[in-house]
Amino acid sequence: MARRDADPKSIRDVLGAFVEKNKLQKGIDKVDVAEAWRDVMGPAIAKYTTQIKLDGDRLIIQLSSSVLREELSYGKEKIQRNLNEELGREIIKKVILR
Secondary structure, eight states: OOOOOOSOOOHHHHHHHHHHHTTOHHHHHHHHHHHHHHHHHHHHHHHTEEEEEEETTEEEEEESOHHHHHHHHTTHHHHHHHHHHHHTSOOOSEEEEO
């Protein structure tokens, strides 16, 4: 039977250790990026978003409107910056619109 640690720890530390031990950070990042996309871009753009995929440090967004895709392509760096700011760390290095 495992011994109990007498040193109290915060829930944040315990969950952080659990995520690190079980290598769950990539999956959590994928969920966080999808939520950040909807929050940052708003419901109008989220309505035309058909797929959000985080592939390493690349964010691949599939849009159902070619006009919107062209319009957003002019501000990819700003989108990347805003999403990383929303996430609190630099996860995304490149945004790809399809």
